[in-house]
Amino acid sequence: MSDLVPTVDSNEPPIRIKDLHKSFGDNEVLKGIDLTVAEGEVVCVIGPSGSGKSTLLRCVNMLEKPTSGSIKLLGAEMTDPDVEVDQVRTHVGMVFQSFNLFPNMTAIGNCIIAQRQVLKRSKAEAIEIAKKNLELVGLGDRMSYHPAKLSGGQQQRVAIARALSMDPKIMLFDEPTAALDPELVGDVLAVMRDLAEAGMTMMVVTHEMMFARDVSDRTIFMDGGVIVEEGPSAELITAPKEERTQVFLKRVLDPTHIEDSELGQTEPD
Amino acid sequence: MSVLSSLKPTQRARLGTIASYVVGLGVLLFVLLTADWPTITKQFFNPEVAASMFPGIITVALRNTLLYTIVSFVVGSLLGIVLAVLKLTGGPLGWFAVGFIELFRGVPALLTIFAFAYGVPLAFGGNQIPGGSVGAGILGLIVVTGAYSAEIIRAGIQAVHSGQNEAARSLGMTQGQTMFWVILPQALRIVIPPMTNELVMLLKDSSLLFIAGATVFTKELTTFARDSLSTHANPTPLIVAAALYLIVTLPLTWLVGRLEKRLDPKR
Numbered sequence: 001m002s003d004l005v006p007t008v009d010s011n012e013p014p015i016r017i018k019d020l021h022k023s024f025g026d027n028e029v030l031k032g033i034d035l036t037v038a039e040g041e042v043v044c045v046i047g048p049s050g051s052g053k054s055t056l057l058r059c060v061n062m063l064e065k066p067t068s069g070s071i072k073l074l075g076a077e078m079t080d081p082d083v084e085v086d087q088v089r090t091h092v093g094m095v096f097q098s099f100n101l102f103p104n105m106t107a108i109g110n111c112i113i114a115q116r117q118v119l120k121r122s123k124a125e126a127i128e129i130a131k132k133n134l135e136l137v138g139l140g141d142r143m144s145y146h147p148a149k150l151s152g153g154q155q156q157r158v159a160i161a162r163a164l165s166m167d168p169k170i171m172l173f174d175e176p177t178a179a180l181d182p183e184l185v186g187d188v189l190a191v192m193r194d195l196a197e198a199g200m201t202m203m204v205v206t207h208e209m210m211f212a213r214d215v216s217d218r219t220i221f222m223d224g225g226v227i228v229e230e231g232p233s234a235e236l237i238t239a240p241k242e243e244r245t246q247v248f249l250k251r252v253l254d255p256t257h258i259e260d261s262e263l264g265q266t267e268p269d
Numbered sequence: 270m271s272v273l274s275s276l277k278p279t280q281r282a283r284l285g286t287i288a289s290y291v292v293g294l295g296v297l298l299f300v301l302l303t304a305d306w307p308t309i310t311k312q313f314f315n316p317e318v319a320a321s322m323f324p325g326i327i328t329v330a331l332r333n334t335l336l337y338t339i340v341s342f343v344v345g346s347l348l349g350i351v352l353a354v355l356k357l358t359g360g361p362l363g364w365f366a367v368g369f370i371e372l373f374r375g376v377p378a379l380l381t382i383f384a385f386a387y388g389v390p391l392a393f394g395g396n397q398i399p400g401g402s403v404g405a406g407i408l409g410l411i412v413v414t415g416a417y418s419a420e421i422i423r424a425g426i427q428a429v430h431s432g433q434n435e436a437a438r439s440l441g442m443t444q445g446q447t448m449f450w451v452i453l454p455q456a457l458r459i460v461i462p463p464m465t466n467e468l469v470m471l472l473k474d475s476s477l478l479f480i481a482g483a484t485v486f487t488k489e490l491t492t493f494a495r496d497s498l499s500t501h502a503n504p505t506p507l508i509v510a511a512a513l514y515l516i517v518t519l520p521l522t523w524l525v526g527r528l529e530k531r532l533d534p535k536r
């Protein structure tokens with residue numbers, strides 16, 4: 001696994017975000033985010049729906065254009081118009097909630113296209129790397145399948161293999177298991193755990209609290225467009241300090257809590 | 270009146286349908302019984318006139334109709350892809366594309382073909398265009414097809430899920446690479462049914478080339494039929510030409526229906 005992660009030969013941390021703001025029209029979704037992710041660090045981002053987690057992740061690789069602030073990836077200032085954003089993105093893999101595989105290509109085709117077009121690798125080399133990564137995610141026997149013929153969990157693992165085929169230095173995950181049937185979640189999380197253990201720098205938006213607690217070094221709790229609390233994952237998830245974090249975690253870790261309060265509200269008096 | 274108003278709306282609607290069938294059948298019977306059948310047969314279904322059209326109507330006219338249609342469709346569709354991409358990219362070229370599309374969609378195709386058939390040879394020297402004024406007319410047909418298919422293809426591009434664009438861009442692909450390798454292949458699949466429809470329309474619109482004044486060898490179906498009609502002073506050639514159009518268009522229309530069902534994402 002270790003040959004997966006090329007070393008970053010810059011003194012800058014892989015991700016350094018300073019005072020990031022993002023508005024959609026009048027709606028300010030990110031209200032000043034400061035965040036640094038060190039090399040090899042795995043950071044999970046948790047928080048209620050609409051708190052701006054996806055927007056933050058999408059701003060990191062400029063799929064969403066920040067309104068103001070600074071985003072440095074591998075030392076490159078992404079908000080600087082002179083920086084070749086496409087170039088930097090080749091080092092930053094992204095995995096989406098809805099997989100977003102290219103439906104007109106096979107699993108291996110998905111892993112080859114950007115290697116050929118962007119990195120200009122030879123066909124033989126691209127195929128070899130794609131095969132290696134598909135085997136890595138446990139899909140060596142599904143290489144010539146089209147996405148429509150694969151389960152959700154398999155599709156998401158192809159998506160991870162596709163991103164890894166670019167030899168990224170950073171991996172971004174936006175709720176990679178949220179669209180999966182419960183029995184398929186484990187396979188995807190296992191691949192991500194391997195990746196984390198191999199030393200990949202990762203930023204993971206997730207609702208899987210056990211994954212955050214056990215795999216990530218640090219967890220960030222976001223609410224209303226700000227980072228409310230952050231800390232070592234085990235600490236933040238088992239003993240949160242802020243009340244908002246406590247309320248959120250109580251709700252997601254104990255589903256019966258929601259039902260109780262909802263029942264209480266709908267009960268006639 | 271009181272009987273009618275006592276009926277339920279669905280019953281009244283059914284009664285209306287029945288009434289319209291009765292009236293239609295009556296008119297048909299009246300025509301069948303009073304028409305001058307020997308004259309009609311001689312005028313519209315005259316076997317000698319029909320026979321005299323063969324084999325030219327196949328070897329020249331139908332062949333040309335298919336040739337002009339296919340050339341216009343292939344080149345016009347490529348033009349449509351370029352226009353659609355330019356329009357979506359925006360900028361000065363985008364505005365050019367919008368102007369182009371709106372102009373040739375807003376003007377009657379006949380007028381465009383007429384303008385090309387006469388204007389292009391005048392502007393560039395008549396003998397230099399392959400096919401002469403018919404060749405120039407085909408340019409007009411290409412331009413019209415480009416404008417119409419551009420809007421179809423633009424809709425197809427926009428129907429591709431935005432996640433596809435994000436996935437490709439996140440891999441470092443440029444906007445152009447993403448369009449060419451990821452978006453267009455999917456968009457073109459989506460537009461197969463409407464583009465096949467466009468092909469049917471184009472096949473029929475190729476008849477507008479009659480305005481270009483074809484020679485013996487460049488005639489397409491409609492021009493051929495019209496010339497036969499004047500030669501024989503008999504409209505049978507129109508019926509023969511119509512039948513030949515139908516032989517080509519009906520299977521295509523059927524195919525569109527099949528494709529629409531097969532590619533329907535809801536199924």
Ligand SMILES: Nc1ncnc2c1ncn2[C@@H]1O[C@H](COP(=O)(O)OP(=O)(O)OP(=O)(O)O)[C@@H](O)[C@H]1O
Nearest residue numbers: 024027029047048049050051052053054055056175
């Ligand atoms: N493209 C957009 N245009 C307008 N508003 C947007 C856009 N994307 C996100 N928003 C808004 O920004 C806010 C934060 O959205 P975001 O997707 O970042 O939340 P999230 O924390 O990822 O939530 P979830 O857990 O549901 O995925 C929401 O109110 C959303 O409506």
Ligand SMILES: [Mg+2]
Nearest residue numbers: 053054055175
């Ligand atoms: Mg989200």
